[in-house]
Each structure stands twice: as structure tokens, then as C-alpha cells.
Amino acid sequence: MWPFIVAFCCIALSSVVVVSRRRLALDHHDDRRRAMLPFKKDAEYYLRKGVRVTEKFFFNSRGIEQFTKEWVPANGEASAVVCYCHGYGDQCNYFFDATAVELAQAGYAVVGVDYEGHGQSQGLHCYIPKFSVIVEDTREYFQSVRARPEFAGKPGFLYGESMGGAVAINVSRAEQGKWDGMILVAPMCKIADKIRPPWIIQELLRRTAFLVPTLPIVPAEDIAENAFKLPEKRAEGKANPTAFLHKPRLGTAVQLLLVSEDIEKHLDEVTTPFLLMHGAADLVTDPEVSKALYERSSSKDKTFKLYEGMWHALTEGEPSENVAIVMRDIITWLSERSGKKAANLSTTGSEVSDTESAVIDSI
Numbered sequence: 001m002w003p004f005i006v007a008f009c010c011i012a013l014s015s016v017v018v019v020s021r022r023r024l025a026l027d028h029h030d031d032r033r034r035a036m037l038p039f040k041k042d043a044e045y046y047l048r049k050g051v052r053v054t055e056k057f058f059f060n061s062r063g064i065e066q067f068t069k070e071w072v073p074a075n076g077e078a079s080a081v082v083c084y085c086h087g088y089g090d091q092c093n094y095f096f097d098a099t100a101v102e103l104a105q106a107g108y109a110v111v112g113v114d115y116e117g118h119g120q121s122q123g124l125h126c127y128i129p130k131f132s133v134i135v136e137d138t139r140e141y142f143q144s145v146r147a148r149p150e151f152a153g154k155p156g157f158l159y160g161e162s163m164g165g166a167v168a169i170n171v172s173r174a175e176q177g178k179w180d181g182m183i184l185v186a187p188m189c190k191i192a193d194k195i196r197p198p199w200i201i202q203e204l205l206r207r208t209a210f211l212v213p214t215l216p217i218v219p220a221e222d223i224a225e226n227a228f229k230l231p232e233k234r235a236e237g238k239a240n241p242t243a244f245l246h247k248p249r250l251g252t253a254v255q256l257l258l259v260s261e262d263i264e265k266h267l268d269e270v271t272t273p274f275l276l277m278h279g280a281a282d283l284v285t286d287p288e289v290s291k292a293l294y295e296r297s298s299s300k301d302k303t304f305k306l307y308e309g310m311w312h313a314l315t316e317g318e319p320s321e322n323v324a325i326v327m328r329d330i331i332t333w334l335s336e337r338s339g340k341k342a343a344n345l346s347t348t349g350s351e352v353s354d355t356e357s358a359v360i361d362s363i
């Protein structure tokens, strides 16, 4: 073991020198906020779509300034609140914007928040010193939203994508019985073997990450390459103005390993109703673990949709006809659980799985 640790430390130290010479481009949140300016859409754009948006910065109870965005139907009351947890290296305001607009058009209030170090929130870019802290921040924001008079008594749903699935699951574990359901899109309950570092590297990581936790050198496959099926959407993914185009930081990688192991060990603690969706050809998060979540969770109302041939980014990386199928499934599931009559869907003829004996759909 020791020769490995010594070799690892040497590599780490030499990288410190290289990286500190060339500060990572978007490390500071001001740089990321500037990078987002050209992507800002005006209120007119949203109103034409029948949606009203609010973008806000606020200081959380730890004194970290976070970016939040809300999408609500411009006319009429929202039937429920959908609280979005974004993925690793992502934000609530790039790809998710189109999804949120569609959900707001279907009558839902949607809120999202950028985690510390992500998107336009404060913090070193894509550095997660402790996963439970971003879970607590997220809980704090969602609680403040759901306590507002306009949302009082409305059903609340979590919507977690990839690493955000782990955030959503942990929010629901900490707030048993408080949520009416959660939508888990390719959740990270275990990192797929393909992008998981080899065992020996994982062991080294766990033992040495505390030395240089922010160093972005963890050997990992390119997530964008493996997440988006269509090349043009892959390019769009890489063009995400606040994407982290480096290897994961040591401390972040260790946190992701720990939280996914914890969730995998405690799948039975999931009691919230859920709609679980995974591409069968996902190379980033393992659909097998979703199957285990479906089987071992204690939720009474659970639905698992396995989409044959689809990759990790179900609503971002697929051909538009596949995205439409996924969105239709989400909106149908929500409408059946938010006490409102079926949403006015553009696609007709959809039939969802029975909630008592959910089936694994293949398309």
C-alpha cells in the first residue's frame, strides 16, 4: 500500500503546482455568473410560453449565497410544487429550463436551486466538501418555498436527476411523510462501474483526499461523452456555461462514493411514492441499482420505467421523440398524484402503469 500512497502524493503535489499556475477558469462564482449572462432570457420569452419566472440570489443560514429560479403558470393557480435537485456539475437554469417550462405549462410551480459551488451559487466550482451539507441547504430552501402562503397545503414533489436523485432521496429520508412523491431521473444510487475509478484508486482516494481535497485529478471517464446519446446534444452539454470541464476533485469524488454507498445500503429507508426512470443503456448511473431501489424500497406507490436504448440524460441527450415520451410519463404520473384532472397533454393515448403493481415498461 505504501508505495502507492507515496506515488499518489507525488502526483498530487506536482498537479498542485500545475493547477495553481493555471487557476481553473470558473472557480469563482462571479466568473460563472458572468458566463451565464448571454443565456439569460427575458420575461417576454417566458410569458409567451404562459410561464412566469423569478430568479433570485439569497444567503442561506450558513451564509452561502445561492441562486434559485422559479417557474409558475402565468395564468391560474399551480396544482402542486415540484422541487428540482440538479446533477453533478449541472445547474437548475440551463438544460432544466425547458423541462421546467413544460411542467409549468402543465400547471405546476417548479423551483430549483444551485448547490454550493455549482451554477451561479457561491463556492469553489464543483467542490462538494460534504454531501450532507448540500442536502441540508436544499432542504432549507424547499422548506422555505413550501411554507409560503401561495403554496400552503399544495402537494409537494421532489424531482432529482442523476446526483440530484441522491439529494432527493436523502431529503425524503430526512423528511419522511412530508413529500407526496418524487421523480427520480437516472438517480445516482451507485456510480456505474464504467465511470467508477478502479478499486485501488478508490482506496487511495479515501485515504488521501483530505490532503488535497480540491485537486481536480480523479481519473474518471468523461461524463458528457457517456451521458448524451445525440452528438449535437453532447456538444450542447459541453457548452453549458457553468459546466466543470475538469476531472472531479478528490474530495468531491470521495463524497459521491460515500453517499452512493450509503443509499445503496439503505434502499429500504425510501418510503416516499416515486416514479423512477432510467435508460437501459445508461453508462453513468447503473440501471441495475434502480431496479434494486424499485424492489427494496418500502414505498407503497412506486413505478419503474426502464427505457430500452436510452442513455443517461433522458430529458437532455435523447432524440426529441424520446424526450417527449419521458416528459409525458412524468406529467401523467404527477397529474394522477396532485389531485387535479389529467393535464392537457399534447400527446394522447398514453397508458401508465398501475400504481399498486407497477410494471417495468420497455419502449
Ligand SMILES: *[C@@H]1O[C@H](CO)[C@@H](O)[C@H](O)[C@H]1NC(C)=O
Pocket: 131, 132, 133, 135, 170, 173, 174, 259, 262
Ligand atoms: C442521508 O440520510 C440519512 C438518513 O437521514 C443520514 O443518516 C445520512 O447521513 C445522510 N447522508 C447524507 C450524505 O446526507
Ligand SMILES: *[C@@H]1O[C@H](CO)[C@@H](O)[C@H](O)[C@H]1NC(C)=O
Pocket: 344, 345
Ligand atoms: C388543450 O390545449 C390546447 C392548446 O393548448 C387546446 O386547444 C385544447 O382545447 C385543450 N384541451 C383541453 C381538453 O383542455
